[in-house]
Every structure is written in structure tokens, then in C-alpha cells.
Amino acid sequence: MGLSVRRRGGATLAGIAALVMAGGAVGCGAEKQDGASGSARTVQQVLTAAFERTAEVKSAKVEMTMSMPAALDGGGDMTMSGVMGWDPTVMDLTMKGSAFSTQPGAPEQVRMVWQDNVMYMDMGAEAAKDMDGKRWMKLDLAAAAEAAGDEDLTKQMTSGLDNMNQNPTEQLAMLRESPNLKHVGSEKIDGVEAEHYTGTLTVKEMMESNDTLDLLEPEERKQLLDNIEKSGIKGYDTDVWVNEDDLPVRMDITMETPEGDVDMSMKLSDYGAKAEVELPPAGETVDLFEMLQGAGEMAGSEGAFDEEAFEKEMAELEALESGV
Numbered sequence: 095m096g097l098s099v100r101r102r103g104g105a106t107l108a109g110i111a112a113l114v115m116a117g118g119a120v121g122c123g124a125e126k127q128d129g130a131s132g133s134a135r136t137v138q139q140v141l142t143a144a145f146e147r148t149a150e151v152k153s154a155k156v157e158m159t160m161s162m163p164a165a166l167d168g169g170g171d172m173t174m175s176g177v178m179g180w181d182p183t184v185m186d187l188t189m190k191g192s193a194f195s196t197q198p199g200a201p202e203q204v205r206m207v208w209q210d211n212v213m214y215m216d217m218g219a220e221a222a223k224d225m226d227g228k229r230w231m232k233l234d235l236a237a238a239a240e241a242a243g244d245e246d247l248t249k250q251m252t253s254g255l256d257n258m259n260q261n262p263t264e265q266l267a268m269l270r271e272s273p274n275l276k277h278v279g280s281e282k283i284d285g286v287e288a289e290h291y292t293g294t295l296t297v298k299e300m301m302e303s304n305d306t307l308d309l310l311e312p313e314e315r316k317q318l319l320d321n322i323e324k325s326g327i328k329g330y331d332t333d334v335w336v337n338e339d340d341l342p343v344r345m346d347i348t349m350e351t352p353e354g355d356v357d358m359s360m361k362l363s364d365y366g367a368k369a370e371v372e373l374p375p376a377g378e379t380v381d382l383f384e385m386l387q388g389a390g391e392m393a394g395s396e397g398a399f400d401e402e403a404f405e406k407e408m409a410e411l412e413a414l415e416s417g418v
Contacts, residue, residue, distance in 0.1 A: 137275045137277060137291060138270060140289070140291075140336060140340070141266055141269055141270045141336075142270060143340040144266055144336050144340045144341065144342055145263055145266040145267055145270065146340075147339065147340040147341050148262045148263045148266060148341060148342065148365075149180075149181070149263045151341070151365040151366045152179055152180055152181050152366070152369075153177065153178065153179035153180070153184075153365070153366060153367055153368070153369035154177070154178060154262070154362045154363065154364060154365045154366075154367060155175075155176070155177050155178075155362070155363050155364040155367050156174070156175065156176060156177070156178050156187070156360060156361070156362055157173070157174070157175045157360070157361045157363075158173065158174040158175070158358065158359065158360040158361070159171065159172070159173050159174075159357075159358070159359050160172045160173075160174075160191075160356070160357065160358045160359075161356070161357045162354075162356050163351075163353050163354025163355065163356070164354075165353035165354055166351070166353045166354070166356070169354075170191060170192035171191045171192050172189055172190070172191035172192075173189070173190055173191050174187050174188065174189045175187065175188055176188055177367055177368075177369050178261060178369065179369025180261035180262075180263060180264075181263075182210070183208060183209075183211070183261065184208060184209055184369045184370065184371055185206060185207065185208035185209075185371070186205075186206075186207050186208075186369075186371045187205070187206050188203055188204070188205045188206075189203060189204045189205075189206065190202060190203035190204070201216070201217065201218025201219070201220065201221070202218075204216060204217070204218070207371045207372075207373060207374070208371070209371050209373060211234070212232060212233065212234045213232075213233045214230050214231065214232050214233075214373060214374055214379065215230065215231050215233070216229055216230055216374070217229055217230070217231055225380045226380070228377075228378050228379060228380045229378060230374040230378050230379040230380065231379070231380050231382055232379050232380065232381045232382060233382050233383075234381070234383060237383065262342055262345075262362060265345065266342065269332070269334065271302075272293055272295050272299060272332075273299070274293050274294060275291050275292070275293040276291065276292050276293060277289065277290075277291055278290040278291065278292055278333075281335065283335050283337075283343045283344045283361070284343075284361070284363070286337050286343055287337065287338060288335035288336055288337045288338075288343050288344070289335065289336050289337075290333065290334075290335050291333070291334050291335075291336070292331070292332065292333045292334075293331075293332055294329055294330065294331055294332070295329060295330045295332060296329045296330075297319065297322050297323060297327055297328075297329060297330075298319065300330065301318070301319055301322075325351070325352075326351055326352035327349060327350065327351050328350035328351070329349075329350055330347055330348065330349050330350075331347070331348040331350075332345070332346065332347050332348075333345070333346040333347075334346075339365075341362070341365055342362055343361065343362055343363065344359065344360065344361050344362070345359075345360045345362075346358065346359045346360075347359075
């Protein structure tokens with residue numbers, strides 16, 4: 095059984111998408127008036143309240159748009175919509191847009207389902223031709239890395255899971271640590287009154303506030319930072335809107351790259367919405383780990399795990415999942 099999954103842009107763009115999902119930029123210093131008590135709250139207090147409230151509700155409907163400049167391997171736009179739950183993590187999201195259309199045979203849209211730290215992706219009818227007619231791919235990244243017996247790979251995959259798995263509470267936790275937020279004022283987002291904050295964050299500041307990177311050794315962390323800085327990413331401009339219930343209703347991030355700006359806007363609504371997913375039938379699913387084990391056997395190493403092939407497929411699938 096073969097696998098043909100198209101990749102756009104390589105490790106740099108896959109890393110960009112992971113950092114965009116993990117990044118944010120707000121801080122403390124400004125004040126806003128608390129409508130309930132009449133007292134002024136600092137930005138730090140507002141964001142702390144938003145973090146606590148978001149952690150309580152544990153789920154929301156999400157709509158995200160992402161646009162990339164043409165210089166980034168053709169660029170394009172992507173939209174993502176569905177439901178997301180956290181603690182535990184559950185997702186049922188559909189991604190589509192021009193960012194997919196540049197790839198021969200690529201699906202018009204990709205559905206991603208996530209439960210129990212396992213991701214399932216509907217790769218479309220064209221990819222199913224290379225997967226025994228099965229259009230769903232299962233990725234249990236942590237299990238595959240552990241089976242490989244490679245401690246570094248296990249940490250890398252676990253960290254990757256956490257970064258792809260960023261939810262609003264984790265983003266707000268990082269935002270609270272950022273140094274330079276401004277309170278812009280009151281605005282309406284889809285008819286909802288909200289307070290608007292804006293700020294900036296450097297790559298180094300983002301990494302320092304991202305707890306998931308603590309899984310890496312100091313040298314690995316330094317190498318990651320060096321590679322990101324070599325890519326020319328300058329930093330992030332972030333806007334966040336918080337409603338009267340201390341819940342974020344919109345988060346915008348603009349990332350500055352040598353090829354142009356990458357823009358992401360995420361709207362959150364229906365907090366507390368039921369976040370349950372229906373997993374695809376086993377008969378319609380290909381397990382990436384088992385497939386790579388089979389490839390190792392065909393190569394003459396019975397039961398061998400093809401780590402190089404696994405890392406390659408992971409880069410391709412992470413790029414596709416991220417829409418780049």
C-alpha cells in the first residue's frame with residue numbers, strides 16, 4: 095500500500111503554522127472599566143479573568159481564516175470551522191480554501207477529527223486511491239514515536255501534538271505573560287460588545303511563554319529558535335477582543351515574514367457547545383504507523399519502524415493540516 099500526500103513549503107512553513115497557532119501578543123499596564131463593579135481592571139486582570147472563564151466552559155464553536163502571501167509557495171487563503179473542546183481535547187474541524195487548490199489531486203476540503211490525542215484526517219477520494227480505497231488517515235503520533243524507541247523523536251512528536259493542539263486557554267496563558275498590550279477601546283464583533291486589546295510579541299518572547307517547549311532540551315530549544323530566526327520571521331502583531339462575560343470572541347494574529355505578512359483571524363462563539371466527535375469506521379481508516387511498519391517489512395527489516403519515512407510524512411501532513 096502506498097501513500098501520496100502532497101506537501102507545500104517544507105519544514106519552514108509547517109513551523110510557521112505551528113507558531114501562528116501557538117503565538118499571541120498582549121501584556122499589562124493599560125486599564126479598562128469593569129462594568130459590573132465600576133472599578134478599573136488592569137489588562138493582566140482582564141486576561142486572567144478571561145483565562146479562568148475560558149477554562150471553565152471547556153468548548154466553543156470556532157471559525158478561522160488564514161491568508162498567506164504569494165511568495166510563500168503560491169500563498170492562498172484557508173478557512174477552518176467546526177467545534178473545539180479542551181480538557182480533554184476534542185476537535186471536529188473542516189478546512190478549505192485556495193491554499194489547497196494549487197496541489198494536483200488535493201481535496202477541495204479536509205476534515206480533521208481529534209480525540210484522545212489521536213488525529214484522523216479525511217484525505218479525499220484522490221488520496222484514497224493510494225490507500226486501498228480508504229480516505230481517512232489515523233495519526234497516533236505519540237504511540238508511533240514511542241514504538242520507534244527514540245526518546246528525542248518522542249519528545250519532538252509530543253511537543254508537536256501540543257502545538258497543533260493549542261486551545262484558547264493556552265493562548266490566553268501566553269498572552270498574560272506578554273509585555274506590551276494596549277487597550278484600544280470598545281467594539282462590536284458580530285453584534286457582540288467587546289473590549290479590544292492589541293500588542294506585539296517577538297519570536298523569543300513567544301517561545302519563552304510557550305510551556306510545551308519545556309519538553310525540549312536547552313540545546314534543542316536554542317536550535318529551534320535559531321532556525322526560526324534564520325527563516326526571517328520578525329514577530330507577531332496580535333489583537334484580542336474580550337466580551338462582557340470575560341470570554342475571547344476574536345483573536346487576530348499577523349506574522350511578519352520576509353515573503354510578506356501571514357494573517358490569521360479566529361472567531362469563537364457558543365461557548366459550552368457540545369464537543370463530541372464521531373470517529374470514522376475502522377474499515378475506512380488507514381493507520382499511518384501500521385503502514386510504515388509494513389513498509390519496513392517490505393524493505394527486509396521485519397517489524398522495523400521507518401523513522402525517516404515517519405518524519406517525512408509527519409512534515410507533509412502537518413503542513414496540510416496547517417493549510418500551508
